[in-house]
Amino acid sequence: MLLEKIKTPGLSHLSYLVGSGGQAAVIDPRRDCDIYIEKARAEGLAITHIFETHRNEDLVSGAAVLADMTGAKVLHGPNADGEVVYAQTTCEGDSYRVGQLEFRVLETPGHTFDHLAYALFDTEYPEKAVAVFTGDVLFVGDVGRTDFYPDRKREVAGLLYDSLRKICDLGDQAIIYPAHGAGSVCGSGMADREFSSVGHERHNNPRLQIEDREAFIDFKVGENHYQPPYFRLMERLNLEGGSPAPRVIEPKPMSLQELGECGADHLVDIREPLAYASGHLPGSINLPVGMIPAFAGWFIGEGESVALIASSQGQLNTAMEHLVRIALDNVLGGYVGVVPAAAAGKKMRSIPMVDTETVERRLTGEHNEWTLLDVRDADERAAAAIDGSEHIYVGELPKRWQDLDPARSYTLMCASGMRATVAAGWLDAHGFDNVDVYLGSMGAWKAAQN
Incomplete structure (x- = not known):
């Protein structure tokens, strides 16, 4: 048997490859999805199932692309605020065999109306769940945000409360596998650990300590969350299926002249803040490479073109990976060499x-x-x-x-x-x-x- 976590840096997105008996399932794949096929093949597994916990808001799902590449069927929950055109609808009570393993579907609305959790059972020992893939309902140290339906905020907070109790009913022994870890925009109180159990969370997660349903609803309604504009783009693409990630995820090299003539909507300097403040090209904004997943969606709109300015090719490549995963990948190219540009007499700006x-x-x-x-x-x-x-x-x-x-x-x-x-x-x-x-x-x- 195989259960492997695949982490997407920056977004702190966690997806999973689970295999047994020559078959494999992928839970919540990312857009650049070759990694799942490579890992499955290395273990002699064929991907037969793709499970989505919900329609993600913070990244582009790779489910549609992975299904085209493998022939696997995609399973998604009901009530997705539109038709998920690439998926079959699955509901509570459904179950799916992957070798010796069985995935049982739990409807767990609250974060979104279409949210599902998948309880994992070993058919050789079927009485208790081995694990549960909790998506964005239950994290390590936190629970899902409930601000996506402002006109129904008390209703969805109550649904989340009920869904959390359903997961807790699986038993303390169940290992939890969430869709995000610390640093994700989907929660602010997550622990740095990416492993836990239902029992540990039940005893230690501050949100699960709120036993009264109305008190839990009041707490969730009182939370402050921000929704960057790109969330709407992610929601739409995750109904439509989106397009495959570029085969080569690195920006085209640009000369200083090409950078000046490219006509990009945004010149984005991805160097560290102090380097940018010390000297940067006029008209450029600063989005340090490590901050791109959290903030690019605020400053770059759908379809807007970008030229990147960096201190190394490695920075450019990492920035491009981040942008591809949130579909802001109209990148015209990348330039390396701010200091040489200054030495050549190029006018610079600085911020004290x-x-x-x-x-x-x-x-x-x-x-x-x-x-x-x-x-x-x-x-x-x-x-x-x-x-x-x-x-x-x-x-x-x-x-x-x-x-x-x-x-x-x-x-x-x-x-x-x-x-x-x-x-x-x-x-x-x-x-x-x-x-x-x-x-x-x-x-x-x-x-x-x-």
Whole structure:
């Protein structure tokens, strides 16, 4: 028997290859899905089943493509807010054999209406579930978000409560295999571990400690979540099936001249924030390669073209992988060599860094035409904020930047300065000349108060 987890870095997406008796199933495959075929073949397994826990919002499913490549059937739950054209509908009570293993379907709505969990049984020992693939209903240390149906928010929170109890009823011995790990936009309280059991979660997961159904609903309704625009694109593609990932996931090399003449909708500098702030090409925004999965969908729209600027080919390749997995892959090419460009006389822009003393002095009124702009999320700001600061979440800047005055001075802050540099880069690329970043941001502020 084989049970292998395939992790997608950046998105913290977890998919699974499960095999027995020459057959294999894949749970929640990603768009670049060759990896499942390669691993199955290496173990002498044929992929016969593809199970989707729900219509994902944060990445493009590879189920349709993998089905075309293997002939496997795709199983998806009912009530998907549209027809999942590449899948067969499966419902509670259905079961599927894969060699000695049996997958039993549980309807677990709440995160989405179509959500399913798949309880895994060993037919040689059939009394208790060995494991359960929980999708986005139950994570290690957290449970699924319930904000996708704002007009029915109490209803869906209640459905999630009921679904969690159904999973707990499988027994403490069942190992849980969620669809995401820590760092995913699908939950904020996940543990760094990617292994657990129903029993461990039942005793330790803070959300499962809320035993009263109404109290659980109140808690979920009170949560703050952000939905980047690309979620709508993912939802649509995950009904239609999407297109295969490019066979070669690396951007075309560009010269400096080609970069300047390419006409991309966005010049995206994927270097680290301090490197970008020290010197960057005019008009470029900063999305450090490790932040692309979480933030590219806020700044890049469907179909918009992108040219990447990096410090190495490896950075370009990793960035391209991230963009392909969220279908923002209209990448015209990539350029490496900001420092040589500067040495050749290319005009550069920079964004200054300021310290706590400077921020404190400005807050006392020395700098009247100035705003300290906090770009953290609402929960972070509710926990601790600097008096006198204003708030716009970094992901909302592409819509709200026009509410700001380009003649005014702005200091951007977040928790450390990373997101603040992304925000400052967006403003810098859109005509704001008086922008700087509070280096260390809230971390530095708290340290100075101690």
